Amino acid sequence: MGNFIKDRKPQEDSWTPYTGLEDMDNLPSGDVYVPFDEWKSSRDALLKRNSRLGVILENTDNVAELVEDFDRLDLVVLQFPKMADGRAFTQARLLRERFGYKGEIRAVGDVLHDQIFYMQRCGFNSFEMRPDQDIPTALGAFDEMTVTYQPAADEELPIWRR
Amino acid sequence: MYQYSQEDHQLLQERVSQFRDQVARRLKGDLSEDEFKQQRLRNGLYLQLHAYMLRVAVPYGLLSSEQMRTLAHIARTYDRGYGHFSTRQNIQYNWPKLEDVPKILDDLAAVEMHAIQTSGNCIRNTTSDPLAGVARDEIADPRPYCELIRQWSTFHPEFNFLPRKFKIAVSGATHDRAAVAVHDIGLRLVKNDADELGMEVYVGGGLGRTPMIGKLIREFLPPHDMLTYLEAILRVYNKLGRRDNLYKARIKILVHETGEEKFRELVEEEWQQVKTSSLRLRDEDIKNIEAHFKDPEYEKLSDFDVDYDKELISDPMFANWADKNIELHKKDGYRVVYLSLKSRNQPTGDVTADQMDAIADLADKYSLGAIRSTHRQNLVLSDVKLSDLHSLWQELTALDLATPNYNHLTDIISCPGMDYCALATARSIPIAQALTERFDAYDFINDLGDISLNISGCINACGHHHVANIGILGVNKKGVEVYQLTLGGSAREDASIGKIIGPAFTADEIVDAVSDVLDVYLTNREDPEETFLTAYRRLGQGPFKEKLYG
Ligand code: SF4
Numbered sequence: 267m268g269n270f271i272k273d274r275k276p277q278e279d280s281w282t283p284y285t286g287l288e289d290m291d292n293l294p295s296g297d298v299y300v301p302f303d304e305w306k307s308s309r310d311a312l313l314k315r316n317s318r319l320g321v322i323l324e325n326t327d328n329v330a331e332l333v334e335d336f337d338r339l340d341l342v343v344l345q346f347p348k349m350a351d352g353r354a355f356t357q358a359r360l361l362r363e364r365f366g367y368k369g370e371i372r373a374v375g376d377v378l379h380d381q382i383f384y385m386q387r388c389g390f391n392s393f394e395m396r397p398d399q400d401i402p403t404a405l406g407a408f409d410e411m412t413v414t415y416q417p418a419a420d421e422e423l424p425i426w427r428r
Numbered sequence: 429m430y431q432y433s434q435e436d437h438q439l440l441q442e443r444v445s446q447f448r449d450q451v452a453r454r455l456k457g458d459l460s461e462d463e464f465k466q467q468r469l470r471n472g473l474y475l476q477l478h479a480y481m482l483r484v485a486v487p488y489g490l491l492s493s494e495q496m497r498t499l500a501h502i503a504r505t506y507d508r509g510y511g512h513f514s515t516r517q518n519i520q521y522n523w524p525k526l527e528d529v530p531k532i533l534d535d536l537a538a539v540e541m542h543a544i545q546t547s548g549n550c551i552r553n554t555t556s557d558p559l560a561g562v563a564r565d566e567i568a569d570p571r572p573y574c575e576l577i578r579q580w581s582t583f584h585p586e587f588n589f590l591p592r593k594f595k596i597a598v599s600g601a602t603h604d605r606a607a608v609a610v611h612d613i614g615l616r617l618v619k620n621d622a623d624e625l626g627m628e629v630y631v632g633g634g635l636g637r638t639p640m641i642g643k644l645i646r647e648f649l650p651p652h653d654m655l656t657y658l659e660a661i662l663r664v665y666n667k668l669g670r671r672d673n674l675y676k677a678r679i680k681i682l683v684h685e686t687g688e689e690k691f692r693e694l695v696e697e698e699w700q701q702v703k704t705s706s707l708r709l710r711d712e713d714i715k716n717i718e719a720h721f722k723d724p725e726y727e728k729l730s731d732f733d734v735d736y737d738k739e740l741i742s743d744p745m746f747a748n749w750a751d752k753n754i755e756l757h758k759k760d761g762y763r764v765v766y767l768s769l770k771s772r773n774q775p776t777g778d779v780t781a782d783q784m785d786a787i788a789d790l791a792d793k794y795s796l797g798a799i800r801s802t803h804r805q806n807l808v809l810s811d812v813k814l815s816d817l818h819s820l821w822q823e824l825t826a827l828d829l830a831t832p833n834y835n836h837l838t839d840i841i842s843c844p845g846m847d848y849c850a851l852a853t854a855r856s857i858p859i860a861q862a863l864t865e866r867f868d869a870y871d872f873i874n875d876l877g878d879i880s881l882n883i884s885g886c887i888n889a890c891g892h893h894h895v896a897n898i899g900i901l902g903v904n905k906k907g908v909e910v911y912q913l914t915l916g917g918s919a920r921e922d923a924s925i926g927k928i929i930g931p932a933f934t935a936d937e938i939v940d941a942v943s944d945v946l947d948v949y950l951t952n953r954e955d956p957e958e959t960f961l962t963a964y965r966r967l968g969q970g971p972f973k974e975k976l977y978g
Contacts, residue, residue, distance in 0.1 A: 396643050
């Protein structure tokens, strides 16, 4: 078991990322996720596969474009190129709250235990932790704080309306 | 004042115990400085030139006497006996020891204070008018809105890793005492022709290396929409703000590069999606928060007090102070009193532990137990009876807090500069002191009237030099500290960015240069009523340049 956490538990990861080198018709078997560009260009071929499908977005991609494929996408991967780069927080909230995406939203990249509390509030439910991260510490971070003020993916109302 | 809920308390306790663990791990060597850095910055702890610096939030500049006593206790027990009030209405301690910081945070939490979001690329402590709730020119009390922003922005899950820090100011009066135009977002409460309350929304103001005045992107936002609108602005910024260059990451650059019109469209478009969300404030949400800021029990008094008038006549020192450091109050028979933190004997904004304790006592005795901090680095007692002014003045004088210079030349804003700050390129405190020494003469200050002079120790502009009538910026030129002079700035409702007048001056020359600038004003003003700023705007740079370099 590596550095993968899903639904608050360390788990094996069943997904294989498409690296950009494979031939689209010859992807590894099992669940794969592909860059959003590949998804758009090879959508039909991908949909014929007999496995679960996911996409990985750039921070500049517009999540609204995924909406029509929600029923075929079991995973959306969002990236944290640097810890300080918080664009994926917005992408996750929009996916969950505005567009009602129900599948897995995964954080990859510079994923540190410091961000986990915020990530889960924005709707992330799986995390590929940076390899140097201590997994027990990361698991503890989900309950780092018990008080939340604002509405987010995990909470419908602001504190003053609860 | 806002009374903490059980949740507010719980949150602080959780934060402190978490930080205590982290400090323990750091001290044992389990956490590297690099790993610890993120943690400490999220708790307001900076590493400065000589030591750690702890920045404590004073939400919208409001303090109870009990809180002030705790600040005194911290200064005395864990620091070198003083604290420093900053231009963001916060207080900073310059010498805490790392192992003491959890204890300090405990002490703060006990009086509903903390250092959360006083650093990092998040929404910082909201600032406001130090006269909120008591100003005669008030349209509406900004404090309930500040408190709502505090709650909304505290550990906001989406906006804790923004491109850069984010500062919001709210003002509710005709005169802007909160410098809303130089904040990332500035809100001004206004009334429309139908006498309804609304907000002007300014975005993209700021100082630093690219000073800009905020753009008015919405002229009348119903207060119920404040938080949804803020959420829309922040979301646009989080998505599109630049992350490739630290110096271009503030929202002012985004607004500038996108263009005001386009930026407004982006915000409006996003707002359409969120404006009916649960963040939209209902009448009762606003009322519930307003209930925390109800007027205290004021006595029914006349705005005329015979004894006070006699004291003014018999005691010219008192009269001079009263002329400068007192402002009208919305209730007859009360006054607002400025406590100057700009005496000759202490660096700008510094207050000793003993002074803090004494201020707390004075607040209890004369001003319903409340104190406010101002963005010009002074303190305010907001509810003093006319009949108490003379006694208060005597006590303040004994404490060296009665320098009669509010909004006058020696009411200098100065950042800590080279004496404390790791980023400084020049000293600023000694320059402020040299200027005070030179110009402290009572008649001269009186004659100059309303004027502002600010000093920053580097291009980051924490001393707000761009928006001073006379601004001084210390830079390092080939190993020598030199000082650039800017003229014509303002941080009020007529906000403007000052312009550099010409080549910089050395530390030895800068005081004379300021003196020359003042001479030009005094010789050229139309009459004593014409302020420095008005005269400068009329005269332009010409006569000043000529005197300085001619
Ligand atoms: S202006 Fe520069 S020197 Fe002064 S406090 Fe800010 S960073 Fe430090």
